[in-house]
Amino acid sequence: MGLFDKFENITASLNVIEQQCCAFFNIIIEEILSATEAVINGRRVILAGTNNYLGLPLRKECKEAACRAIEKEGTGTTGSRMANGTYSSHVALEQDISDFYGRSNTIVFTTGYSANLAMLSTLVGPKDIVLLDADCHASIYDGCRLGGVQVYRFRHNDVDDLEKRLKRLRKQDTNILIVLEGLYSMLGDRAPLREIASVKEEYGAYLLVDEAHSLGVLGNRGRGLSEEAGVEDAVDFIVGTFSKSLGSVGGFCTSNHKELEIIRYASRPYVFTASSSPANIAAAKAALEIIRREPQLRERLWENADALYGRLKEMGFRVGPEPSPIIPVRFEEVARAFSAWNRLLDQGVYVNMVLPPATPDGTALLRCSLSAAHTMEQVEKIAGAFSAVRDFE
Amino acid sequence: MKAEKVVLERIVEILQPFVSGKMEITPGMDIESDLAIDSLKSMEILASLEDVFDISIPLNVLSEVRTVEELAVQIQKLVEAEK
Structure with missing residues (x-):
């Protein structure tokens, strides 16, 4: 048996997908035109599948902050947070995140993925229990x-x-950590956090909420579902990412447990990888400041989300369980999803499949x-493209 | 030995609605390839097993289970552990 033989099933599936939808796995964004438009396959398309909820990657303040950081500190840190990779900017961002959430301690990680990897591999061990929502992220x-x-x-x-x-x-008489997400990335639905927080308190468990998709999206101050549900005190650990609303790359965990600091010394995903680049840290810091001072971005995002969700529902598409900036349209047959995805792209709308x-x-x-940066005209165009797909079918 | 047989029989009963047609489930069958149990069905099956045997089944235990018989052995161990 050859080294690559184990991938036979994946190869077979890929072949089927590529026959029906040749561009899917090889989609290349040839040029970024704005927060909501790009060139794909040589034509201008509306980006409606990029998790760019607030449109900040191209905001002047964020770009300028990143450029200044590169000028001052260079393109990379060349080291782990534990060695030479902690700059004053990393520490300052940790303080900003603590201030934003009103919590005592924050650790910044290199990506959102490594933030979860670090926390779940270190905070709990073989003698503890994690009880997680089945739809949690990989x-x-x-x-x-x-x-x-x-x-x-x-x-x-x-x-x-x-x-x-x-x-x-609870018969096992050990630590139990409940893990869930604020806004789920597939169906765009919220966790019933108030009820879960109540159960958590009753059973003396700990609670970790991944607010990757809800930071800047939910809550009066953009602090996520924990804020919106009014249960921030019951949430022991909030994990988040810089790569969605903040338009950068990185991740974090924030908590009122002062012992969080010990994770830095015990966590392999924190110790054994290079720290975030100065540009990423500076862009995240600038974006967090924008989230604080511009709640209107969140309002615009929700206007767009409500409008598209309503239009797709009216058209009879099977959308997610509640209005959300993440709007899934479900297809029973994979072949129909391929066809619809291709047709949407032909009409200048890019979504995720x-x-x-x-x-x-x-x-x-x-x-x-959806993004706060989408105009209502663009939202109408996205809806119009789905309408054409429905008419074709 | 008798207890193990009872566990195996109950597991077969629980799996039966999730397999196609009237396929006869035997202990040596591979749950994924022979019975075509995917991750969605397995979530339901696990919940049924937990309710029927009043146990909690960690995902880690199941990662090494391939056949119906191996599943029965693991369930029996968990039942014994929670007594």
């Missing part, structure tokens, strides 16, 4: 696997199922994500 599963914690799942957003498992697991088994319920998804 980075959470991977972190658990790396640290060897005992992992149990509860049904997605099902508080009764969570409580049933807590009842059984997500295929089973990566989807929660086995359907294929065309996943739209």
Whole structure:
């Protein structure tokens, strides 16, 4: 058996996909025209699948901050946070995040993925228990696997199922960490966080919420679902990313547990990778400041999200369970999703296509994500493209 | 030995609705390739197993399980551990 023989099944699936949808895995953004437009396959398209919720990657303040950081500190740190890779800018950003969330301690990681990998592989160990929502992101599963914690799942957003498992697991008399996401990346739905926080308190568990998709999107100050649900005090750890609303690259964990600091010394994904570049740190810092002072961005994002969600629902598409900046359109048959995705691109609209088994319920998804930077005219164009797809079918 | 047989029989009962047609499930069958149980079905099956046997099944335990018989052995261990 050859080294690559184990990939036969993947190769076969890829061949089928490429026959039906040749551009899917090889999509190249040839030119970025604005926060919401790019050139793909030589033509101008509206970007409606980039998780660029607030349109900040091209904001003047963020770009200028990144350029200044490069001029001052160079293009990379060439070292781990634990060695020579902690600059004053990393420390300043950690303080900014702590201030933003009103928490005592924050650690900045190199990516959102490594933030989850670091926290879930280190905070809990083989003698502890993680009880996670079944739809949690792969980075959470991977972190658990790396640290060897005992992992149990509860049904997605099902508080009764969570409580049933807590009842059984508390017999083991050990630490239980409940892990979930603020806004789920596939279906765009929120966790029932108020109810979960109540159950968490009742059973004496800890709670970690990944606010990757909800930072800057939910809550009066953009602090995510924990803020919107009014349960920030019950959430022990908030994990987030810079690569969505903040338009940079990096990740963080913030907490009121002062012992969080010890994670720096015990976590392999923190110690054994290079720290974020000065440009990424500076851009994230500038973007966080914009989130603080421009709540109107969040309002505009939700106007766009509500408008598109309403239009797609009116057209009879199977959309997600609630209005959200992430709007999945479900297709029972993968072939129909391919066809629709191609047609949308032909009409100048780029969305994400997500295929089973990566989807929660086995359907294929065309996943739209809206931005505050979209104009209402663009939202109408996206809706119009979906309408044409429906008419064709 | 008898307890293990009972566990195996119950597992077969639980798996039966998730396999196509009237396929006869035998202990040596591979759960993924022979029974075509995917990750979505496995979530439901795990929940049923937990309810029926009143146990908690960690994902880590299942990563090494391939056949129906191996699943029965692991379930039996968990039942014993939680007694």
